[in-house]
Amino acid sequence: MQVRRQSEFAEFANSTKGYAIANPNEPPQNILEKIIWHKQREVAQMYANLPLATVQAMAIAAPATRDFYGSLQNAPNPPALIAEVKKASPSKGILREEFDPVAIAQAYARGGANCLSILTDAQFFQGSFANLQLVRQAVDLPLLCKEFIIDPYQIYWGRSHGADAVLLIAAILTDTDLSEFQALIHQLNMTALIEVHTQQELSRVLQIADVRLIGINNRNLENFGVDLAQTQNLMMSLSPDIHQQYLWVSESGIYNRQDLDFVQQCGASAVLVGESLIKQPNIELAVQRLTIARP
Incomplete structure (x- = not known):
């Protein structure tokens, strides 16, 4: 791609x-x-x-980050859950008419989510960096800035609004940008979640130094179709040594405990879930039902 x-x-x-x-x-x-x-x-x-210099100063002056990676790695009931605050998507339109990012984030936290993902794109997902900042002020969980990052400015802007982690999408970045953006994220004491969808993208990311957290997006970003088998296919391509070097996140298409169990059996240590939770009338209960293992 x-x-x-x-x-x-x-x-x-x-x-x-x-x-x-x-x-x-x-x-x-x-x-x-x-x-x-x-x-x-x-x-x-x-x-x-x-000016960029102003935003850099804001990022450096921001309160200390929370440990996004550690929260996933040390989740008491794996796989860890990154619950997503998302109002809309290009493929599904409005997901929740009565959208209160703070109330949603608090419900996720009460339900047992380990981390939160905050959509910041306004044009296509109706998100904002203001939502990121509001959620940061309201909950203690580590926050992922879910953005289409193409420039360092966005990374500094996310940090200045309370981000503890930043998404990097392999499909839209060169190897050089992936490496340099990740280095900047680490310099700011944040976690980089590098997202792949294809075998080619995964092969590229495995060649980049200091990568720790890799997300497998089950959604095809060209046509927005979803298939959980993407996690299975990419995880099966890994040697045991490579598998253990990274923490793996399965993203998109997880609607119930059966889906979660499937990607965990494939090797995912964490999942990122948005649509199936955000559309529920009782978000807290929906999180509990998804994350509590069957007897």
Whole structure:
């Protein structure tokens, strides 16, 4: 999978070096490319609104991070649960009409979630960095900034709003950017969750130094179809030594305890669940039902 960039935003959105460039006036090839092109415009506006040096200072001055990786690794009832605060998605539209990010996050925490994922993309998921900040002020669980990261500015911005971890998507980043962004995340005492979907992406990520946490997205980001077998297929490709070197997160398509048991048997130590929980009338109870093992 190749996600192209638009050259006119190279000055702001990190760099176009190493990325395929779309021809002027050419439409995006898929929804992920559409998102990334919009994200380039968004990042350019962020630079225009507030200098990078100011945002860096805000990030450095932010309160200490919570241990996202440790919370997953030491979960008392594995697999650990990263519960997602998400209002909408491009494929499903609005997931919860009465959307209160703080109330949802608190219900997740009461239900027994180990960490939270906060959607910050506004255009396609109706999220915001303001939601991230509000949740940070309301709950003690470690927080993942769930964003389409293409530039260091976004990493600093996430940290300044309370993020303890940041998502990096292999499909949209070169190996150089993956490595450099992860290094920056670590410098800020955060955790990097690097997400893959294909065998090729997994092979790339396994070559990057200092990776600890890998997410397998069961959702195809080109067409948004979901198949839990993606976790099974990629985990089966690993040698026992490679498997044990990393903590593995299965993402998307987990709706019940049977699904959770399946990805755990495949080798996942944690799961990221959003849609199936956010749509429930009683979120706290839904978390408990998902995470409490059958007798």
